[in-house]
Ligand SMILES: CC(C)[C@H](C(=O)O)[C@@H](O)C(=O)O
């Protein structure tokens with residue numbers, strides 16, 4: 234049997250509950266496809282702050298580095314919101330991205346036929362929406378320097394962050410995006426703010442140059458404000474989107490919400506070498522944590538993305554995704570995607586159904 | 591009669607057509623309310639580039655400074671898209687904002703009952719949406735330094751822009767926002783990315799402190815990615831939003847698109863002293879320029895905002911807004927907001943109807 238070492242990062246809030254379900258599913262699929270998983274669990278986020286005094290203990294990063302893939306659930310919560318920024322749960326996530334050099338974040342926003350009515354948009358607008366947002370994840374304003382809070386001579390505070398992209402950074406995310414577009418409908422829309430920002434002009438030029446290597450992919454450019462608008466107006470116009478860290482943060486969440494079921498959406502963060510991190514798009518939902526109400530399906534679909542992009546086991550990935558589809562077709566729903574006439578399941582009950590299917 | 595000097599900046603694309611309509615409406619309303627307008631026209635954007643070689647000639651800025659209010663239509667077009675950024679139409683707009691110190695941009699996104707079906711969102715989600723986005727307009731990453739394109743030792747280009755806010759800048763936009771919220775439903779949501787950006791932490795702290803002076807206004811905070819999501823998920827939760835320049839650019843466009851009728855939305859840009867600039871949210875629509883197809887109503891409603899916020903003539907503003915409502919109630923529509931059974935009007939025909947009503 235093929236052996237894989239998987240680091241599990243359950244994190245905060247509903248994280249541990251949904252992780253438990255995903256691990257059970259992986260065990261079943263492992264048996265079926267002769268894959269042997271060795272799971273090792275590590276601390277991140279608020280849980281790490283509480284137990285180890287920091288959001289990303291070095292042991293966690295080491296364990297991640299020594300594994301074939303990392304499955305992350307969710308981090309953060311009100312409890313840690315007043316800590317200084319370098320000690321907050323989010324710093325753990327950013328540290329993980331930087332530490333593993335996860336420069337490419339893939340965020341699919343695909344509307345599932347069974348859940349089309351959960352969307353706040355009209356059926357004819359969202360039916361068939363299938364967008365892949367490729368977000369740069371280790372550069373831009375998230376990591377640019379100088380950054381910090383500085384006091385002027387008059388003792389006035391100024392907050393500073395720097396949005397910076399070098400051509401090489403743009404090139405490597407661009408390549409991932411063109412390749413991704415190729416496996417889809419071969420249409421790539423690069424989003425920037427080149428009418429105002431110099432950093433976006435470098436972005437746009439480098440992406441435009443790269444297009445020469447991908448003559449089969451149709452490249453377009455869009456300003457970020459217009460992209461936010463077009464996602465609401467006519468989301469079906471998009472196939473693959475590539476953009477920087479901050480714009481990707483905003484647009485991938487907007488795109489996700491179009492589907493009406495953010496509890497269903499997985500994501501993958503990949504580096505040049507080393508393990509990728511696979512996690513749901515949704516957050517840690519501290520308000521429903523521990524109540525067996527969470528929707529574990531995004532976590533399960535993140536495990537499927539791990540099988541596909543992290544471990545190169547597309548058949549096992551297909552099997553997991555098909556199981557999720559068939560459960561939806563059998564009208565089983567968690568609270569967040571519940572609608573009249575459907576069967577309401579809690580997190581663990583959903584887990585049991587997944588394993589049996 | 592009260593006298594006002596108004597600088598008109600028709601700009602590019604459909605700008606001149608819709609400006610003509612707004613001026614006619616102002617003349618009629620002026621007669622009715624005993625207001626005397628002295629109109630002076632100046633160049634901006636692509637039109638200024640073509641005639642004067644720069645997007646904001648100093649004569650234009652001087653004329654604006656020497657007037658009681660500025661009515662702007664729209665700037666930009668494909669024609670000027672390949673110019674270097676300091677010579678593009680957008681640079682004219684940014685120069686105008688900086689030159690007149692227009693730090694407060696008010697962008698209402700209100701759904702009109704007559705146009706509710708133009709929204710891509712379901713009726714029950716958008717019915718009653720009435721959001722005011724207060725966007726900081728002369729700071730943040732639009733103007734922060736250092737900025738530019740730099741070459742490294744290895745000749746690699748790096749684009750750099752700086753997002754910076756000083757407490758005093760946050761305070762003055764915050765005050766405008768709290769005051770605006772007070773005149774509305776007294777709920778203010780401040781949008782930032784304080785879980786990642788130091789500049790947002792300064793923003794959040796200063797806004798939080800300011801709230802002490804406005805105990806009657808309910809303040810909340812939201813991360814920008816979540817705000818983009820919540821605008822799609824449940825836009826009615828918002829009353830007044832305050833945010834920085836870049837986030838305001840993105841979110842106000844998303845909010846505008848929720849209404850489904852961006853051709854209807856005006857905006858106001860105000861400074862500490864001196865004239866404000868009033869302009870539609872939509873762009874210059876070069877694809878339909880000169881075809882008498884444009885919707886002039888956002889421009890007309892911008893003139894109403896000018897009467898209200900720029901000239902302190904609320905009754906005249908009411909009259910203009912009521913005229914627009916009554917025209918919609920009479921089922922008259924331009925192409926962008928057309929639906930079956932309505933009467934289709936061109937830009938100039940819409941102007942005639944406005945004047946007669
Ligand atoms: C939690 C936060 C730091 C993070 C981000 O901004 O990248 C999150 O919003 C995301 O999109 O993964």
Ligand SMILES: CC(C)[C@H](C(=O)O)[C@@H](O)C(=O)O
Pocket residue numbers: 428429458680683684839
């Ligand atoms: C044209 C552009 C410079 C401008 C901006 O980004 O502010 C526009 O998008 C707007 O929102 O007024």
